[in-house]
Amino acid sequence: MANQLSNRVNAGKEPERTSSLKAVALVFLKLGTIAFGGPAAHIAMMDDEVVRRRGWLSREEFVDLLGATNLIPGPNSTEMAIHIGRRQAGLAGLLVAGACFILPATFIVTAFAWIYVTYGSLPQVAGALYGVKPVIIAIVLQALVNLSRTALKTRFLMAVAAVAAALAFFGANELLLLMGGGVAVLAGKWLLTLRRAQLSGWVWILGAWPLELGKGFAAGTSGTAFGLWPLFWFFLKVGSILYGSGYVLLAFMRADLVERWGWLTETQLLDAVAA
Template structure:
């Protein structure tokens, strides 16, 4: 129900709550699908925001570390109803998927050695490859217009895959380029933001206090673990690692996954590369942000803690801690920054910088897609380095996994040729994986 207030429609909190519940339950398909769902619901159906305001919020969330779709939901919720709106929108976007991942993690650990479970995850790996490629194409089509943005996307991919440059450096360079281009070009008057019904919300009461509360909860959690358990505890390591991830992994969920996969597999050895793909498959089968795969990583890390026997209780605590330190900063970034970003909507240079960062993220997704493909289809890999700064991970061609390659091709055909939706695609590949495992036994 909408009420007329001073010539405009006021969105009731009750209606917004129902919408966020629906979005949280239907947010399958990764950030591309989730952003499309929010756009269709908030902009097209409800008409609560216009296109320019939605894209302005999206560009800011792309700039932040962490999952852009969840942060976009928090931003829009805050814009509509202040702090309580942001908390409800952000939490409802997380909770359905978090609960599902928690249950599936238990099933994975308890029944992971059964042939049917192995087959399901074998098939999900192939489906994930097709899904990530779809996300790359969808986001690219929406983002890469003109000449500069495609060039930034290609440059981002080369910087990450070929030269292994730090992502913060890549994203900062893109933002500077976008800002300089804006300074050298006249602003497009037709694209200038217009005053709207939410202009007065840029200083929502309690927003700064909410940001401070998030910061204190985050800091006290990590400090308490250090003091009580010490720095050798797996829980302290989880808190520190995923807290660091929350501050340095820019570019949204796909960029985060690349970082978590590398550190969780190679540095901490909490899980194997194949298990990372299986965890992503779990996240793909459930609603909510893909970064919920970190909960699966924390679950396995605590479960396999070297200090004792594998424990499901420890694993559960590890999963909950991971989710806490992963998403608490997301609310902090929105409550701390959104009011100022709203004030700067008319700044042509800032808007251009945010758009350039969104473009370079497409290159990040391309890098992730290639990383997953190499790890899924090939069993062995090697580093190729030169004196010119080239540092690439390349597959050993003789180690190709022919069944996985075949299933990946089938997944691509189902996704691109048959236009199969998300859940049917996952179900088809999981079924084929089970049939293959049983056939080879």
């Protein structure tokens, strides 16, 4: 009863317009340390922390911020942390919230990476990772199903997704597929506005050129030697064009780091996802 009353009071009160830098740091340090499960889980925990518990934002403001993060590339949960930090404590809050949310995961991943490189070849560790891989595949498949329910709302979008999946299977470049898919959807809406029904020809035309260009790109970049600058440019590229769920990142990493450049094996990529 007391919790219900507290929730009603928090839901009805005015949002707290400013917060101390210390409060912002503690909240996002906590979230950055315990928020496992991907952007969707991070967003849910932020909602619980800054809307329900602390009343920093109203539900409407939180949803507006979430909508804004979906309009720009990059990881949604990190962008939400930065937005909320800026909203509560100005420019210093922006920097502190971002750093406190990102750094714990950075240290944890660094520790896991060291353990993997040092002990990953041991039979006990290899056996544990081998047992985790089916679970990771199941999680990714579940995420794909959930994303498809949201994204594929019409038959035309389903058709574009099917064409893109087929082209990706034959080695088309993922960036060109994204551009081609976007142009195909825009062209489809334009054709529907003009009451034209021959959408299949447009889908084929807008889907064929990414396949050919993607094959040429893949042929010209396979086997690239590893280096810090190529690694930097890869993640800069991905960070500049990646929208939506972090699961989309897996497609880029597999296409470039595994198939195109050979920096990782399929096993190492799955182990990284498991960790």
